[in-house]
Amino acid sequence: MASANLKLESQRKEYGRALLEMGAKNDDLVVLDSDLSVSTRTADFGKAFPDRFFNCGVSEANMVATAAGLAMAGKTVFASTFAVFATGMTYNQIRQSIAYPSTNVKIAASHAGLSVGPDGATHQMFEDIGLMRGLPNMTVVVPADASQTYQATYALAAMKGPAYMRFGRADVPPVSDGHEPFRIGKASVLREGKDVSIIATGQLVHAALIASSMLAEHGTDARVVNMSTIKPLDTGVILDCARKTGAIVTAEEHNVVNGLGDAVCAATSGGYPVPVRKLGLNDTFGESGQAEELMVRYGLTAEGIVDSVAKVMKIRQ
Amino acid sequence: MEHSPGTPSVSELRRIARDVRKSVIRITNAAGSGHPGGSLSSADIMTALYFGLLKHDPKNPHWEGRDIFILSKGHAAPGYYSVLAQAGYIPESELMTLRKLGTRLQGHAHTGVPGVEVSTGSLGQGLSIACGIALAHRLDGRKSRIVVLMSDGENDEGETWEAAMFAAYRKLDTITAFIDRNGIQNDGFTKDILDTSVLEDKWKAFGWNVITINGHDFGEIIHAYSTSLQTKGRPTMIIANTVKGKGVSFMENNPSFHGKAPTADEAAKALKELDRTD
Structure with a gap:
């Protein structure tokens, strides 16, 4: 595991920072959340751009299909919640309204995996990559650290079409220096x-x-x-x-x-x-x-x- | 409803709807499968929309100023495609390719068909998508109407009510939704499967402007739609009482024609009946 003197960094924080920066430059960027915006860090975008932030309440299926509608009308859309809800409550909405028509929606899920910790099994999502990689037209991105999460958020906004990004709740040690560009599809x-x-x-x-x-x-x-x-x-x-x-x-x-x-x-x-x-x-x-x-x-x-x-x-x- | 010079009369709308119904019979019979019952029950609503109410341009399906129609009950595709053919989006000859290998006319509404804005088929998603489009239009200052046609069975879906709450809370008054309340879903009468009554009270409680009409009366359809255009601050739900299989005696109110095509004999009989209607 990480040695004690390693500086751990938040992937969620870097996701939120990238959204905030991009929001200032791109009027067509909109963000949705379903009542977990403080945890997913989309709340900062919501404070800065309240007219382009839509908290949908605890209604993940509606959030995902609403995101699809926004994208169909020309917006670049990020929709966030925990991975277990982002893919588990919404699989058919993602399949029919995002993957099949290749809608420009990025589902960015936090709290993926075991490292969610004390919340336990109902909140620890281990099946999301499988669900998403099985969908035609879907891009699936898993950044390794905070800096890659920041870069990947930019990369997803720049690409057209559906994508799923997952990252964890826990702070993680860095593996990249942030200088190497993040290229979707390149290891x-x-x-x-x-x-x-x-x-x-x-x-x-x-x-x-x-x-x-x-x-x-x-x-x-x-x-x-x-x-x-x-x-x-x-x-x-x-x-x-x-x-x-x-x-x-x-x-x-x-x-x-x-x-x-x-x-x-x-x-x-x-x-x-x-x-x-x-x-x-x-x-x-x-x-x-x-x-x-x-x-x-x-x-x-x-x-x-x-x-x-x-x-x-x-x-x- | 102001009748602009291009808007057809009610008798002309009836003639178009009859042709749409005949087309539904022919093409579902040719396909050997499909959903004629709900296509027939919603034929008048879709005819009124495409020939009297929606702003649209068949020669330019992506025209910026168009209204947006979403067939949330995507299984009524035979009726929808027939209306689109009548309106000039696709050649009428193409209708006979419905559900066949290589066709654009997929079994459920599909964006590969000119004029179809949203692919549907899994119930409950159309209203959510309408919410997204309405939000985007509000940001962009676009004034288009967003019209959703839902089934009554679709009210079983939880997502429908998520979207109902969301649309009212966000005051999405550019949305006009219709429920084609024909009283029948896949497995039988809705009152025997999952009774959704009283639908009016449910939608009112969710904050919508609710209007109940006879969904086969063009005057009522047009009037309710016009009322929805004047309604500010909340979305409108037009609950249209309809008859499943409308226009063909042995298909009317018959659950077995929800998802079953007429045979050649049945189709011939149905076409004869429809020819007799005015």
């Missing part, structure tokens, strides 16, 4: 290595970097990839990992069913089959606890990744 190789590849997304990218240092101490040279777009998937980087290292570990704060790991398996099986070990939530719901305690309990840690690397390398032999 970044954070560390070169020849023995194994760790392809991670979200806050597990940081754990992957720590894991690579731990592995290096034992003579294993791991390549680390930040897969910040799940769809469209950077298949080129994945196949490059398969060819160069011959084994892959995926790491995500999401169910191992339908998430990044399955996307990577689909890419390798069709292009260059190698053993893949998927680290994530093992088809389970969560529970209450502090974010860091939960990540340890469910094995979503650097140690968990090191353990997965050992297992995948065993399979390869």
Whole structure:
């Protein structure tokens, strides 16, 4: 896990900051929320641009289809709530009114994954990436840290069409310096290595970097990839990992069913089959606890990744 | 309702609606599936809208000054496409491709068809989309009317009531919605499935201007629509009492024709009946 002296940063805060900045420059940017605007940080946009901010109340389905209507009439729309509601209460509205007609709506969901913490299983969403990546026309973005969240918000506003972005509640350590531009659909190789590849997304990218240092101490040279777009998937980087290292570990704060790991398996099986070990939530719901305690309990840690690397390398032999 | 020079008379509207009904029978029969019952019940409302009430231009479907129509009950696509063909958005010959491989005329209303603003079919979303469009128009200073045609079964959907609350709270008075209250949903009579009565009281309680009309009387449709245009500060719901399968004796009030096409024999009989109506 993150070492004590690392400065943790809020992804939500950076999402809200990007919206606020863009709102000043783009009169066609509108933002919707469903009664969680303080938590998702859309409230700052609402204070600055009250005529372009629509708090829909606890009505997620209406929020999503209203967002679609705003986009059909020419607006660039961000709609936010917690990931469990943003995708779980609204799947058919997203499917029919956003994905199918390719509406210019960006669903930006906070409180994704296990690190929601004490709120417990009903609020910990591990299935959202799967729901969204299964939709034609949908772009799925998972920024790894605060700075990437800020950049991704700009990138989503600049692209036309539907997109889903998810980030967590908990503050996370930085993995990017903010200088490298965020390009939707492009993964970044954070560390070169020849023995194994760790392809991670979200806050597990940081754990992957720590894991690579731990592995290096034992003579294993791991390549680390930040897969910040799940769809469209950077298949080129994945196949490059398969060819160069011959084994892959995926790491995500999401169910191992339908998430990044399955996307990577689909890419390798069709292009260059190698053993893949998927680290994530093992088809389970969560529970209450502090974010860091939960990540340890469910094995979503650097140690968990090191353990997965050992297992995948065993399979390869 | 002021009759501008181009607005047809009531007898002309009746003739168009009869042609729309005949088209519904022919094309659902040709498709072998589809939803004739709700197309027939809403044929007069859609005819009144496209031939008397909406500002629109079939030659320029994206004209900036147009009113926006959303068929929230997307299963009435056979009726909708027939009206669009009559209005000149699509060739009448294309109607026979309904539901067939490669067609633009998807089984439920689809934006690939010129004139169709919103793809629908999963009930309950049309009013929410109307809210979004109304909000965008308010920001942009556009004066278009946003018209939604809903089914009575659609009142079962929770999202309908989310949108009802939202539209009233946001004072979206550019929205005129119709409920095609034909009393029948997929599985049978609404009173036996999930009774939504008294609908008027529900919509009033949600803050809407509510008008009940006979949905087959063009005078009443036109008058209610005109009233909605004058209503400020709240959206209008026109609850139109209609007859499912209207115009064909054996389809009227018959739940089995909600989602079933007429056979060749039934279609021939239906067309004969419709020809006899004035």
